[in-house]
Amino acid sequence: MSEKVIFDADIAPLKDKVVSVIGYGNQGQAQARILRENGVDVIVGNVRDEYWDRALKDGFKVYEIDEAVRRSQVALLLVPDEVAPHVYRKKIEPEIGKKEHFVLDFASGYNIMYGFIRPRPNTDVVLVAPRMIGRGILSLHRQGRGYPVLIGVAQDSSGKAWDYAKAIAKGIGAIGLPGGIAVKSSFEEETLLDLLTEHSWAPLLIAAMQAYFDVVTEEYGASPEAAILELYASGELAEVARAMAEMGLFEQMKLHSRTSQYGQFTRARKFYRMVKEVVREEAAQIWSGEFAREWSLDQAFGRVVLQRLWKIVTSSRLAEAEDRLYRQLGRR
Numbered sequence: 428m429s430e431k432v433i434f435d436a437d438i439a440p441l442k443d444k445v446v447s448v449i450g451y452g453n454q455g456q457a458q459a460r461i462l463r464e465n466g467v468d469v470i471v472g473n474v475r476d477e478y479w480d481r482a483l484k485d486g487f488k489v490y491e492i493d494e495a496v497r498r499s500q501v502a503l504l505l506v507p508d509e510v511a512p513h514v515y516r517k518k519i520e521p522e523i524g525k526k527e528h529f530v531l532d533f534a535s536g537y538n539i540m541y542g543f544i545r546p547r548p549n550t551d552v553v554l555v556a557p558r559m560i561g562r563g564i565l566s567l568h569r570q571g572r573g574y575p576v577l578i579g580v581a582q583d584s585s586g587k588a589w590d591y592a593k594a595i596a597k598g599i600g601a602i603g604l605p606g607g608i609a610v611k612s613s614f615e616e617e618t619l620l621d622l623l624t625e626h627s628w629a630p631l632l633i634a635a636m637q638a639y640f641d642v643v644t645e646e647y648g649a650s651p652e653a654a655i656l657e658l659y660a661s662g663e664l665a666e667v668a669r670a671m672a673e674m675g676l677f678e679q680m681k682l683h684s685r686t687s688q689y690g691q692f693t694r695a696r697k698f699y700r701m702v703k704e705v706v707r708e709e710a711a712q713i714w715s716g717e718f719a720r721e722w723s724l725d726q727a728f729g730r731v732v733l734q735r736l737w738k739i740v741t742s743s744r745l746a747e748a749e750d751r752l753y754r755q756l757g758r759r
């Protein structure tokens with residue numbers, strides 16, 4: 428496969444197969460429903476809880492995870508990344524071991540990149556990673572639109588792994604529709620890009636908002652309500668983000684006033700110099716596996732760091748002011 432971007436593909440590799448969707452959460456629900464609409468024989472594998480009931484209500488045949496794998500030739504592993512290694516070891520690997528060949532699809536590169544899951548040699552290991560939350564996938568699908576995915580192959584046991592990756596991208600409604608695009612990638616590239624978003628501009632946005640809130644309310648007497656509306660509660664930020672997606676990062680700047688353009692461009696240069704080295708360090712920690720080890724350690728200790736950080740942010744002045752405002756706005 429030489430083309431870097433793909434706009435359509437043949438769904439045929441999935442047509443004579445049973446496809447199990449393992450995990451009926453954000454991604455599982457969206458992907459299972461669209462696959463079924465596209466004529467694929469889909470079953471769901473889940474633990475017996477409310478998601479099991481929801482899949483039944485949506486008209487799927489639902490099985491215990493090992494049973495779903497037993498009944499299928501292709502599985503989409505759509506459980507949270509931190510539980511996937513355990514689910515794979517206990518429920519999936521023993522079943523794949525009994526088969527001649529299997530196709531295992533991931534929606535994120537994490538567990539394969541860091542070796543937390545090491546599939547058997549009889550398995551095609553493919554990546555079809557949506558750049559879209561499950562809810563967004565369904566809403567675009569209702570409008571007859573596709574969405575971007577990164578696709579990759581970590582192990583090609585059949586010689587047809589790329590065809591499976593492309594067929595899955597088509598089956599889950601990513602390509603073959605306006606707005607849809609699959610970019611040839613790898614498990615490593617997807618993980619780097621995904622985690623580096625979470626370790627660079629996304630936390631920078633949170634930190635900048637917190638600093639902004641503290642400075643204007645503590646040092647300039649601004650009202651918390653006005654500050655929070657300015658920061659994100661008005662929805663202006665969402666509109667700017669939409670304009671970035673539709674028009675491009677710099678083209679959308681023409682929608683802002685000249686004062687705003689001047690302020691943003693001059694300050695962006697200052698911040699670029701300040702953050703580039705930090706971004707470089709974060710990328711290196713992701714690439715070397717240092718971050719994955721750090722996060723695995725916190726999980727092994729019962730996620731104490733994550734829980735402590737939740738406590739700190741939810742008891743901040745910003746969170747308290749937001750709660751008051753959102754109650755007044757009827758959003759809580």
Ligand code: NDP
Pocket residue numbers: 449450451452453454455473474476477478479504505506507508510514533534535556557558559560561
């Ligand atoms: P969710 O958190 O929505 O949950 C997925 C499913 O996993 C649920 O059915 C849940 O069932 C099940 N599950 C949770 N814990 C266990 C367990 N211990 N044993 C068995 N099943 C379990 O996951 P997402 O859809 O958010 O993520 C799935 C994959 O998609 C991940 O690889 C993620 O990186 C990727 N992805 C997610 C995106 C998103 O928008 N969220 C975007 C792009 C990719 P229950 O809770 O009922 O136990």
